[in-house]
Amino acid sequence: MADAVVYRPLLFSIAYGMTGSVGDAEDIVQDAFLGLTKAHRAGTEIAAPKAYLTTSVTRLGINHLSSARVRRETYVGEWLPEPVVVSGERPGPVEHAELADSLSMAFLVLLEALSPVERAVFMLREVFGYEYPQVARSTGKSEANCRQIFARARKRIAAGGWADGAGPAADGPPPPARRAEGEELARTFFEAAAGGEMDALLDMLAPDVVYHGDGGGKARAVAKSVTEPHRVGQLLIGGLRRLRSLGASLRPALINGRPGALIVDAEGRVASVVELDIADGVVRAVHTVSNPDKLGHLGPVSDIGRLPEK
Incomplete structure (x- = not known):
């Protein structure tokens, strides 16, 4: 046994x-x-x-x-x-x-x-x-x-x-060399989004990029997938600006073997998880999970993104 x-x-x-x-x-x-x-x-x-x-x-x-x-x-x-x-x-x-x-x-x-x-x-x-x-x-x-x-x-x-x-x-999972390249792009990507650098962000987004969000009706999330690079860029910049105003920060992480980040509040509690689908040197898709029911296995869950209970 x-x-x-x-x-x-x-x-x-x-x-x-x-x-x-x-x-x-x-x-x-x-x-x-x-x-x-x-x-x-x-x-x-x-x-x-x-x-x-x-x-x-x-x-x-x-x-x-x-x-x-x-x-x-x-x-x-x-x-x-x-x-x-x-x-x-x-x-x-x-x-x-x-x-x-x-x-x-x-x-x-x-x-x-x-x-x-x-x-x-x-x-x-x-x-x-x-x-x-x-x-x-x-x-x-x-x-x-x-x-x-x-x-x-x-x-x-x-x-x-x-x-x-x-x-x-x-x-997947990608070999060490490709993984390191993806992690470096992810780092630059998140820095551009956090700094509001739209032009730099657009250079890293694929023309057919798609943003997906899962809030499960319990946390802030897009109602349906968002396409078109400029709209995705605006969503990322605006979302990170709002979270930063609430004391949240980004921590690099591997999400399902892909480059991404944990978004944590000032106490270190997880507010959401972001995974980047990277190929050919650009971000093809962004997946963000903020449903608190799907984050509990990662530790204490933040309430900064929660929707008020009905």
């Missing part, structure tokens, strides 16, 4: 990729280990603990998504996943920083278009590189069915903007 703990980072990443929630992923992994413990106590011989746990996490994830979809249909505003954050001051559990950082927010949002079983098959095959016999065992489907499900899921993801060969298995 003790040896099985080495699989926790993988299991967390599968569960997180399925749910987009750090808390739910932790619960699913815990339930999977509990099931393994009960099986051992019942005298069941588990020849392959890794396969047993992967199957358990996958099926728990499918069951969870089936009920979560009902809740997300009534979600206020845009839905973004809970951020996995790695920074010098908030390193978090190691399992949050390993395989999970290959799952960008943009990719996880695309996965929302899939059914629970499609998502499981696509994740195991595309992201984690499982062969079809393993995918079939984990999902309880036949190999032939899994091949059909994967092909269907790939088409649906491609329709949402994902290009073959551009998924997390191919582009």
Whole structure:
């Protein structure tokens, strides 16, 4: 049983990729280990603990998504996943920083278009590189069915903007050199936004840049995605100016393996998390999570961005 703990980072990443929630992923992994413990106590011989746990996490994830979809249909505003954050001051559990950082927010949002079983098959095959016999065992489907499900899921993801060969298995986490370049651009980007330097900011924004915000109806956020570089620049400059007037500051961090920042108040409490999608030397997308329900795993949550309760 003790040896099985080495699989926790993988299991967390599968569960997180399925749910987009750090808390739910932790619960699913815990339930999977509990099931393994009960099986051992019942005298069941588990020849392959890794396969047993992967199957358990996958099926728990499918069951969870089936009920979560009902809740997300009534979600206020845009839905973004809970951020996995790695920074010098908030390193978090190691399992949050390993395989999970290959799952960008943009990719996880695309996965929302899939059914629970499609998502499981696509994740195991595309992201984690499982062969079809393993995918079939984990999902309880036949190999032939899994091949059909994967092909269907790939088409649906491609329709949402994902290009073959551009998924997390191919582009993330980035190698150290590219990561350092992205972090330097992010630093310059945030400095320009904080300083109100619109021209410098526009030079770093892609022509088709998109800004996404998730406040969940509980914190300030854009009602829908914002496009066009100048509008995105205005939003960033105005937002950071307002936050700075409230005593907030930026702390560089890796968000789901991508450059970004934590926005914290004067007491160091997290107000929001910003992830930058950087490619070809420009920012292609900005994802900001300010919903307090999605920040609790990072520590104390600030109330400077909260909307008044109705």
